[in-house]
Amino acid sequence: MRKDATADNFENITAIQSLQHPYRPVFLRLENPDDKNTYDFIKENMAGVEVIDTILRQLKELIKIRNAGIRTEEALNRLLKEQSEQLILEEYGVWVFYPWSKKLVHLLDKEDFIEVRTNRNLYKITPEERQVLRSKTIGVIGLSVGQSVAFMLALERVCGALRLADFDTIDLSNMNRLAVGVQDIGVNKAILAARKIAELDPYIDITCYTDGLTDGNIDDFFTGGQRLDLLVEECDSLPVKIKSRIKARSLKIPVIMDTNDKGLLDVERFDLEPDRPVLHGRMKLFEGLTDEAAVAKLDQLTPRERFDTTIDIVGAENISERMKQSLKEIGISITGWPQLGSAVGLGGAMVTDVSRRILLGQYNASGRYHVDFYDLIN
Known part of the structure; x- marks a missing residue:
C-alpha cells in the first residue's frame, strides 16, 4: 500500500537532512542496500545534483600503474576491456556525495584511490x-x-x-x-x-x-x-x-x-x-x-x-x-x-x-x- 504524501514528505526531509554535513562527504557503496537507497534518493529526489562518473578512466590508470611494462595504448585498452567486462560498473568502487556542491562522484575505493593518487610520489x-x-x-x-x-x-x-x-x-x-x-x-x-x-x-x-x-x-x-x-x-x-x-x-x-x-x-x-x-x-x-x-x-x-x-x-x-x-x-x-x-x-x-x-x-x-x-x- 502506498504511503500518504505527508509520510513521503517527512521521509524525504529526513533523508535530505542526513545528507547536509557542512564538510564531510557521504560514501555510498551500492552493494549495500541502504547505500543504494540513498544513492537512488539523491539522483531522483534532490534538485540540482550533478553526477560525475569517470570510473573507467580511473580504472584504466590503476591498471596502467600496476602494469608499468605495457608499451601500447592498444594493450592497455585490451586489459581495461577484459577487467571492466567482469564488473558491474555502477557498483564498482564508491560513490561520493558532496552536500555543499551537490556533486555525486564515482571514485575508486580507498586503497585503489590512494595507490593511484600518490603514484607520482x-x-x-x-x-x-x-x-x-x-x-x-x-x-x-x-x-x-x-x-x-x-x-x-x-x-x-x-x-x-x-x-x-x-x-x-x-x-x-x-x-x-x-x-x-x-x-x-x-x-x-x-x-x-x-x-x-x-x-x-x-x-x-x-x-x-x-x-x-x-x-x-x-x-x-x-x-x-x-x-x-x-x-x-x-x-x-x-x-x-x-x-x-x-x-x-x-x-x-x-x-x-x-x-x-x-x-x-x-x-x-x-x-x-x-x-x-x-x-x-x-x-x-x-x-x-x-x-x-x-x-x-x-x-x-x-x-x-x-x-x-x-x-x-x-x-x-x-x-x-x-x-x-x-x-x-x-x-x-x-x-x-x-x-x-x-x-x-x-x-x-x-x-x-x-x-x-x-x-x-x-x-x-x-x-x-x-x-x-x-x-x-x-
Whole structure:
C-alpha cells in the first residue's frame, strides 16, 4: 500500500537532512542496500545534483600503474576491456556525495584511490613511507596561512587525518592569499579548507573546530580519538600560541610555525626536548614564569605588551624592511598584518616538507630557519 504524501514528505526531509554535513562527504557503496537507497534518493529526489562518473578512466590508470611494462595504448585498452567486462560498473568502487556542491562522484575505493593518487610520489616517498604517513594525525590551528599548509599536507598525503581549528570566516580581504572564491565569503575558514581537501581526497579524515582552539576543546583537539603526531600553529592569537605549545610540550608533540615574512620557519621538537622553553624562550615578559603563571599573565597583557611580545617572538632583526613599514601603518592606513599569497604558498610547501621528514624520523632537531627570496635571488 502506498504511503500518504505527508509520510513521503517527512521521509524525504529526513533523508535530505542526513545528507547536509557542512564538510564531510557521504560514501555510498551500492552493494549495500541502504547505500543504494540513498544513492537512488539523491539522483531522483534532490534538485540540482550533478553526477560525475569517470570510473573507467580511473580504472584504466590503476591498471596502467600496476602494469608499468605495457608499451601500447592498444594493450592497455585490451586489459581495461577484459577487467571492466567482469564488473558491474555502477557498483564498482564508491560513490561520493558532496552536500555543499551537490556533486555525486564515482571514485575508486580507498586503497585503489590512494595507490593511484600518490603514484607520482614514488619513490620520493616510498610505498613503506606512504603507509607510515597515512597513519599520522596532524593538527592545524589558524586556517588563513594554515589553509595553504593544510591543503599542501593533504596534496602530498603527509597524513591520514587532519584536525583544523579556526573560529573566523572568509572576508573579501582574505582573498589576496587564500585560494577561495567570492561565493565563499562568510564561510568558516576551517570548514572551507576541509571542503577543499575532501574534494581532493575524500579518504583523508578531517575534523573541524569552528570555535577555534579553546579551553573547552583543547583536550579533544590534541588527544580525541587519536593523539596528534604533530601540530602546525598558524594563528594570530598570542594566548593560543602559548597555550597550544604548553599543551603540545606536555604531550611531547612537535610544533611547526611558518611566519611568512622572509620565509621564517620555526620548529620546536617537544617530542625530543620535553623541557624546551616554548617559542625558543624568546618572550621577555614571561621569563622565569611557570606554565600556570604564564597562562594567567596572558589575560592581563595590554595591547602594547602583546605587540611587543609578538615582536620578541619574531625578532626585530628578522623583519623585512617592507614589513617594518607596514607595521608603522597598522591602525593608521591598514587594519592588520600584511601577507602575500606567494609567501603563504611558500610557507605551505616548507611546513609540508619538514612535517613529512619529522613524521618519518628523517629530521630530528629544533630550530629557526629562513628561506628568504630577497637574499637568495638578487
